[in-house]
Amino acid sequence: xxxxxxxxxxxxxxxxxxxxxxxxxxxxxxxxxxxxxxxxxxxxxxxxxxxxxxxxxxxxxxxxxxxxxxxxxxxxxxxxxxxxxxxxxxxxxxxxxxxxxxxxxxxxxxxxxxxxxxxxxxxxxxxxxxxxxxxxxxxxxxxxxxxxxxxxxxxxxxxxxxxxxxxxxxxxxxxxxxxxxxxxxxxxxxxxxxxxxxxxxxxxxxxxxxxxxxxxx
Amino acid sequence: xxxxxxxxxxxxxxxxxxxxxxxxxxxxxxxxxxxxxxxxxxxxxxxxxxxxxxxxxxxxxxxxxxxxxxxxxxxxxxxxxxxxxxxxxxxxxxxxxxxxxxxxxxxxxxxxxxxxxxxxxxxxxxxxxxxxxxxxxxxxxxxxxxxxxxxxxxxxxxxxxxxxxxxxxxxxxxxxxxxxxxxxxxxxxxxxxxxxxxxxxxxxxxxxxxxxxxxxx
Numbered sequence: 255x256x257x258x259x260x261x262x263x264x265x266x267x268x269x270x271x272x273x274x275x276x277x278x279x280x281x282x283x284x285x286x287x288x289x290x291x292x293x294x295x296x297x298x299x300x301x302x303x304x305x306x307x308x309x310x311x312x313x314x315x316x317x318x319x320x321x322x323x324x325x326x327x328x329x330x331x332x333x334x335x336x337x338x339x340x341x342x343x344x345x346x347x348x349x350x351x352x353x354x355x356x357x358x359x360x361x362x363x364x365x366x367x368x369x370x371x372x373x374x375x376x377x378x379x380x381x382x383x384x385x386x387x388x389x390x391x392x393x394x395x396x397x398x399x400x401x402x403x404x405x406x407x408x409x410x411x412x413x414x415x416x417x418x419x420x421x422x423x424x425x426x427x428x429x430x431x432x433x434x435x436x437x438x439x440x441x442x443x444x445x446x447x448x449x450x451x452x453x454x455x456x457x458x459x460x461x462x463x464x465x466x467x468x469x470x471x
Numbered sequence: 472x473x474x475x476x477x478x479x480x481x482x483x484x485x486x487x488x489x490x491x492x493x494x495x496x497x498x499x500x501x502x503x504x505x506x507x508x509x510x511x512x513x514x515x516x517x518x519x520x521x522x523x524x525x526x527x528x529x530x531x532x533x534x535x536x537x538x539x540x541x542x543x544x545x546x547x548x549x550x551x552x553x554x555x556x557x558x559x560x561x562x563x564x565x566x567x568x569x570x571x572x573x574x575x576x577x578x579x580x581x582x583x584x585x586x587x588x589x590x591x592x593x594x595x596x597x598x599x600x601x602x603x604x605x606x607x608x609x610x611x612x613x614x615x616x617x618x619x620x621x622x623x624x625x626x627x628x629x630x631x632x633x634x635x636x637x638x639x640x641x642x643x644x645x646x647x648x649x650x651x652x653x654x655x656x657x658x659x660x661x662x663x664x665x666x667x668x669x670x671x672x673x674x675x676x677x678x679x680x681x682x683x684x685x686x687x688x
Contacts, residue, residue, distance in 0.1 A: 393610075
């Protein structure tokens with residue numbers, strides 16, 4: 255197995271490019287999302303083997319739900335199917351997103367408090383109907399014992415991400431956990447998410463091990 | 472002059488690598504900062520020629536001030552010298568940062584409300600003793616008419632950044648305006664900031680003009 259001199263504790267994943275991949279492969283845009291489930295599962299297994307402690311997947315956002323309804327339904331289903339598959343594995347799972355909206359899939363409500371599945375082994379956070387502004391604004395509603403925005407956000411139970419890997423070539427965060435991404439190293443893979451290969455992960459980890467960690471200091 | 476099919480309205484600049492450049496050039500680390508003033512000025516002039524409407528410079532942060540005092544003094548001076556040089560030009564200038572700390576240079580206090588210099592022509596925001604947490608936490612203190620964190624942050628007068636260019640090779644935001652960087656395209660230049668060349672800017676703009684703008688949709 256691959257050895258690294260330094261591994262990230264927490265990896266964030268932006269699985270982008272499903273629609274572009276679908277179009278390039280003679281499918282309708284919305285058909286791409288189903289091809290993103292298997293890659294997520296392979297990635298989870300590989301990270302588990304490597305000893306990664308925490309992983310956050312950018313499922314879908316409130317911004318995304320402005321897309322045509324046939325696409326919204328397709329990515330909602332892909333997220334539900336991914337989570338229900340993960341439920342049979344070992345993980346401490348937390349589904350994070352705005353549950354008060356009809357766009358949040360009700361099948362995932364049981365996982366909106368962290369649950370231990372099997373032997374636990376790895377923290378997995380799955381963002382579903384997530385919005386960066388929804389997350390931040392939660393700090394305005396919460397009780398006054400929270401002295402900072404970071405303590406009061408909806409996703410306060412999710413730790414700082416060390417490394418963010420984005421598939422699909424775009425070099426932007428698109429609202430992915432604004433507080434937890436503050437100091438994250440950001441690695442972009444040009445391949446589309448359905449084209450995922452474990453080599454992409456190795457490539458990102460090889461780059462990451464040579465970055466210095468300063469936390470802005 | 473270079474022509475682009477689409478220009479960013481607002482560019483964010485992370486001028487990193489001053490210390491590494493100094494070390495590679497036989498200088499003490501803190502001596503690098505003074506070599507970052509001229510590049511900033513050249514960049515301002517070039518952006519003005521191109522018609523860029525707004526530019527934000529990541530001067531120094533509260534995180535940075537944890538460094539040895541000789542370095543802190545050197546980057547404080549470089550920021551003061553940069554602003555005082557800019558004051559002779561055309562700009563709508565705003566210096567943004569925590570003025571309640573002794574680490575905020577008092578010479579810059581007159582510019583902490585936006586001032587029009589000369590003919591204005593370009594909005595320039597200069598972050599000085601800035602902290603991402605300080606910026607966000609401002610929303611907890613401000614009056615209750617602010618309904619969202621984004622409306623209540625200290626830097627609410629600074630608009631969304633379209634493109635962020637970071638010199639010095641590191642692929643992270645390091646706390647640079649977490650709200651305004653949500654949808655920003657992020658371009659990294661491997662050269663150190665004191666090695667700035669206008670070709671770096673052209674390279675970033677050429678890349679940027681081919682990115683699609685979705686704002687997460």
